[in-house]
Amino acid sequence: MWFVYNKVFDQGLLKKGGTKIRISLECLQCQLNQAANMAIKHIADNQDRALFFLQVLRETGNIDENTIAPVLAGKIHRVFRGFTNNSDPYGKDKDFYNQKVLSMEGEFEGFIESAVDRFLAAVKLAAAGNVIDFGAIPDLDSATVIGVIQEIMKKEFTSSFLVDLQRDLAAAHRLLYLGDNAGEVVFDKFLIKEIKKLYPELKIFFATRGKPVINDITEHDAKIAGIDQYARVINNGTDYPGTVLSECDRRFLQIFNQADVVISKGQGNFESLVEADRKIYFIFLCKCSYFEKKLGMGKNEIVLYCNKQVE
Amino acid sequence: MWFVYNKVFDQGLLKKGGTKIRISLECLQCQLNQAANMAIKHIADNQDRALFFLQVLRETGNIDENTIAPVLAGKIHRVFRGFTNNSDPYGKDKDFYNQKVLSMEGEFEGFIESAVDRFLAAVKLAAAGNVIDFGAIPDLDSATVIGVIQEIMKKEFTSSFLVDLQRDLAAAHRLLYLGDNAGEVVFDKFLIKEIKKLYPELKIFFATRGKPVINDITEHDAKIAGIDQYARVINNGTDYPGTVLSECDRRFLQIFNQADVVISKGQGNFESLVEADRKIYFIFLCKCSYFEKKLGMGKNEIVLYCNKQVE
Numbered sequence: 001m002w003f004v005y006n007k008v009f010d011q012g013l014l015k016k017g018g019t020k021i022r023i024s025l026e027c028l029q030c031q032l033n034q035a036a037n038m039a040i041k042h043i044a045d046n047q048d049r050a051l052f053f054l055q056v057l058r059e060t061g062n063i064d065e066n067t068i069a070p071v072l073a074g075k076i077h078r079v080f081r082g083f084t085n086n087s088d089p090y091g092k093d094k095d096f097y098n099q100k101v102l103s104m105e106g107e108f109e110g111f112i113e114s115a116v117d118r119f120l121a122a123v124k125l126a127a128a129g130n131v132i133d134f135g136a137i138p139d140l141d142s143a144t145v146i147g148v149i150q151e152i153m154k155k156e157f158t159s160s161f162l163v164d165l166q167r168d169l170a171a172a173h174r175l176l177y178l179g180d181n182a183g184e185v186v187f188d189k190f191l192i193k194e195i196k197k198l199y200p201e202l203k204i205f206f207a208t209r210g211k212p213v214i215n216d217i218t219e220h221d222a223k224i225a226g227i228d229q230y231a232r233v234i235n236n237g238t239d240y241p242g243t244v245l246s247e248c249d250r251r252f253l254q255i256f257n258q259a260d261v262v263i264s265k266g267q268g269n270f271e272s273l274v275e276a277d278r279k280i281y282f283i284f285l286c287k288c289s290y291f292e293k294k295l296g297m298g299k300n301e302i303v304l305y306c307n308k309q310v311e
Numbered sequence: 312m313w314f315v316y317n318k319v320f321d322q323g324l325l326k327k328g329g330t331k332i333r334i335s336l337e338c339l340q341c342q343l344n345q346a347a348n349m350a351i352k353h354i355a356d357n358q359d360r361a362l363f364f365l366q367v368l369r370e371t372g373n374i375d376e377n378t379i380a381p382v383l384a385g386k387i388h389r390v391f392r393g394f395t396n397n398s399d400p401y402g403k404d405k406d407f408y409n410q411k412v413l414s415m416e417g418e419f420e421g422f423i424e425s426a427v428d429r430f431l432a433a434v435k436l437a438a439a440g441n442v443i444d445f446g447a448i449p450d451l452d453s454a455t456v457i458g459v460i461q462e463i464m465k466k467e468f469t470s471s472f473l474v475d476l477q478r479d480l481a482a483a484h485r486l487l488y489l490g491d492n493a494g495e496v497v498f499d500k501f502l503i504k505e506i507k508k509l510y511p512e513l514k515i516f517f518a519t520r521g522k523p524v525i526n527d528i529t530e531h532d533a534k535i536a537g538i539d540q541y542a543r544v545i546n547n548g549t550d551y552p553g554t555v556l557s558e559c560d561r562r563f564l565q566i567f568n569q570a571d572v573v574i575s576k577g578q579g580n581f582e583s584l585v586e587a588d589r590k591i592y593f594i595f596l597c598k599c600s601y602f603e604k605k606l607g608m609g610k611n612e613i614v615l616y617c618n619k620q621v622e
Contacts, residue, residue, distance in 0.1 A: 025360040028368070029347055036340055049336040054372055057339070061369030065362075 026290040027069040028060065035076050042080075042089050052083045070242030070268040077213045078239065088212040090182075097132050097183025097215070098224045100142055105186060111153050112190060120162055121153070122194040123283065127302040128152040129187025130180060130266055130285040133215065145183070148285075148300050161304040165261070165281050169199050172260035176205045177231065178243055178273075179217045180266030180284075185225040188265060196230045204231035205255050211239040216268070242272035267291065270305070279308040337601040338380040339371065346387050353391075353400050363394045381553030381579040388524045389550065399523035401493075408443050408494025408526070409535045411453055416497060422464050423501060431473055432464070433505040434594065438613040439463040440498025441491060441577055441596040444526065456494070459596075459611050472615040476572070476592050480510050483571035487516045488542065489554055489584075490528045491577030491595075496536040499576060507541045515542035516566050522550040527579070553583035578602065581616070590619040 035056045039049040059079050063072055081087055088094075101108070108125060115121035128149040169175065177192060179185055192204060206227045208217045222233045237249030243264070245253065256262065262280045264273055270282045282305040286297040295303060346367045350360040370390050374383055392398055399405075412419070419436060426432030439460040480486065488503060490496055503515060517538045519528045533544045548560030554575070556564065567573065573591045575584055581593045593616040597608040606614060 023361055024357060025347060025350060025364050028361060028364050029343075032340075032343065032368075036336060039336060046335060050334055050339060051376075053336050053339050054374070056372075057343075057368045058372030061365055061367075061372050063365070 022066050022068055023063070023072065024290060026288075027072070030288060030290070031069065031072050031076060032056065032060065034073070035080070038080055038089065042084060042086060048083075052080070055079050055083060068242075068244075068271050070240050070272050071244055073268070074213055074238070074240035074242075074244075077241075090215045091212065094182035094212075094215050094217075094221060095224075097145075097181075098186065098221055100145075101129070101132075101183045101186035102225065104146075108149070108187065109190060112194065118194055119166060119198065120158075122191040123162060123304070124152055124155075124302065125149070126184075126187050126191040126265065127283050127285060127304075129184035130283070130287075131300060132181050132183035133266070133287060152300075152302065157302075159304055161281070161306060164306065165263070166198075168261045168279075168281075169195060169202065172199070172202060174203045174205065174255075174259045174261075176207060176255055176259035176262045178207050178262065178264040178266075178269050179222060179227075180269060182215050182217050182221045184265070185217050185221050185227065189225050189227050189230065192227065192230045205259065206231040206233050207243070207252060207255075208233065208235045209239065209241065210235045210237040210249070213239050213241045216241045240268075240272070242266075242268035244272050245276065270303075274305075274307055276307065279306065281306050333377050333379055334374070334383065335601060337599075338383070341599060341601070342380065342383050342387060343367065343371065345384070346391070349391055349400065353395060353397065359394075363391070366390050366394060379553075379555075379582050381551050381583050382555055384579070385524055385549070385551035385553075385555075388552075401526045402523065405493035405523075405526050405528075405532060406535075408456075408492075409497065409532055411456075412440070412443075412494045412497035413536065415457075419460070419498065420501060423505065429505055430477060430509065431469075433502040434473060434615070435463055435466075435613065436460070437495075437498050437502040437576065438594050438596060438615075440495035441594070441598075442611060443492050443494035444577070444598060463611075463613065468613075470615055472592070472617060475617065476574070477509075479572045479590075479592075480506060480513065483510070483513060485514045485516065485566075485570045485572075487518060487566055487570035487573045489518050489573065489575040489577075489580050490533060490538075491580060493526050493528050493532045495576070496528050496532050496538065500536050500538050500541065503538065503541045516570065517542035517544050518554070518563065518566075519544065519546045520550065520552070521546045521548040521560070524550050524552045527552045551579075551583070553577075553579035555583050556587065581614075585616075585618055587618065590617065592617050 036053060039052050043049045043052055056076050056079050059075050060072060111125055112118050112121045131145055131148040177188065179188055192206065195202065196204065206222055208219050208222050212218055219233050219235050222228065227233055234252060234255060236243055236252045238244055238247045240247060264270060264280050264282045266284050267287055270284055273280055284303050286292055286295055286299065286301050286303050292299060297303065347364060350363050354360045354363055367387050367390050370386050371383060391400065422436055423429050423432045442456055442459040488499065490499055503517065506513065507515065517533055519530050519533050523529055530544050530546050538544055545563060545566060547554055547563045549555055549558045551558060575581060575591050575593045577595050578598055581595055584591055593614065595614050597603055597606055597610065597612050597614050603610060608614065
């Protein structure tokens with residue numbers, strides 16, 4: 001399966017009200033595994049690893065029953081930063097992937113140049129870039145990334161999502177594009193460039209996280225990727241690996257509310273915004289077994305999803 | 312490697328004092344995985360699974376820094392019993408393995424009957440039976456159990472552990488044998504029978520847990536196995552999957568202190584007694600990667616260990 005669009009999937013644990021708790025056992029286990037991997041990678045002393053993990057367990061055990069996975073991930077990373085005094089443990093990895101994808105920019109742009117439908121190719125490329133995620137895949141290597149991207153670009157599919165998105169973009173004055181991970185951000189640039197070419201009058205905002213968290217982008221990464229040539233780069237003011245509206249700053253919220261079209265990249269943005277009270281076009285790869293089950297999709301399949309029915 | 316006897320292995324995290332914390336990241340992760348597996352097996356509702364797991368995380372996050380794995384396991388099982396009102400979730404599994412091993416009693420006894428060194432064969436069989444452990448191996452099946460036992464019985468080894476143990480037994484009036492798991496208890500009976508045959512005057516006590524926890528034996532299981540024909544069956548008064556002396560009842564402690572020889576089965580008893588201020592003969596299989604690393608042994612290899620140097 002290559003796309004889901006307005007497919008009514010079971011939002012069970014994502015929905016507020018009617019449920020006692022939003023987070024699942026799988027999400028809790030996954031977040032704790034990520035914390036353990038982070039300890040093994042970044043904390044040398046065995047006893048310190050255990051002490052850090054106990055702090056994570058206390059923090060996790062005490063979450064509110066409405067907590068969603070990106071908020072928990074943010075809290076765990078705060079514990080990590082406090083424990084290690086390392087404000088950006090994935091800094092080097094982010095630089096590596098930014099540079100890696102930038103160095104292959106020509107090759108990837110070739111996919112768009114040679115495509116019959118350039119917009120579709122740019123969306124596929126942006127989605128494919130979402131594979132660069134150390135949260136979901138901690139031991140990611142370049143070969144895996146390139147492999148997944150080539151695989152995705154070969155697949156053919158059509159979706160009314162693309163038609164609707166283009167129609168909305170044609171009528172829009174302001175687009176807000178919510179970025180996700182470092183490395184991936186270079187692929188976002190291709191799509192933004194393509195949008196800019198099709199709709200030159202459109203004012204485009206590109207939002208990053210407010211502070212480093214996992215391998216999520218900051219304004220720094222967006223500028224490294226060259227996004228600022230096509231869009232105004234802003235940040236959401238938070239240290240969550242998602243877009244948690246209740247925590248975003250006023251400046252971001254104003255842009256979010258005033259945008260005619262919002263495109264959201266990645267699972268963290270999806271989890272934090274799927275219930276939002278406005279129309280959002282979500283683009284991401286299905287990256288964990290919990291989402292595979294929830295969405296009825298395979299690993300690394302593209303999800304194109306709009307949270308509001310088309311008028 | 313087939314035995315460790317007075318081998319000076321790194322007791323690092325097992326030692327009191329000089330260390331900040333006794334439990335390791337690996338043990339924490341393993342205990343939480345067991346809790347998650349228990350949730351999946353015994354709690355039907357997805358949200359209840361997550362709520363139970365959050366309780367486990369709170370309990371685990373708040374453990375004292377000197378907590379050892381069997382104590383944490385006991386605390387987690389208390390949370391489980393409270394959450395589900397199921398006082399013995401492994402009751403059926405325990406019955407199954409008790410009956411399974413009893414039904415093959417003749418076959419296993421054949422190993423001893425045909426052995427050149429009956430005592431060695433009985434020790435090997437008792438050690439081999441330690442493979443029946445749902446804590447370490449949650450999806451254990453009979454084929455695995457039989458396979459490991461046959462494999463172990465084929466191996467040849469000699470150890471001064473056996474000579475010293477027999478010498479101590481010959482001089483002893485009272486033996487305390489600390490049992491471990493259901494199913495395994497039938498194999499313990501073979502060794503106890505052999506000891507009784509060699510030293511008919513010896514008074515033998517066989518200790519079980521005070522209450523059901525994981526697949527550990529209670530007095531009920533010991534009697535099902537027929538241990539009471541050869542030993543006085545007692546319990547330690549606790550619900551921990553080990554022998555946590557600070558929590559054991561007075562009656563048990565009196566027998567523990569007055570025994571001339573103590574034989575301890577299983578990793579949980581080893582973890583809780585390795586620092587005890589008396590000589591103990593430990594028999595167990597090396598069942599987890601953490602112990603493999605600590606002891607420098609392979610999976611399911613027999614550990615014969617005495618915590619005090621031979622006089």
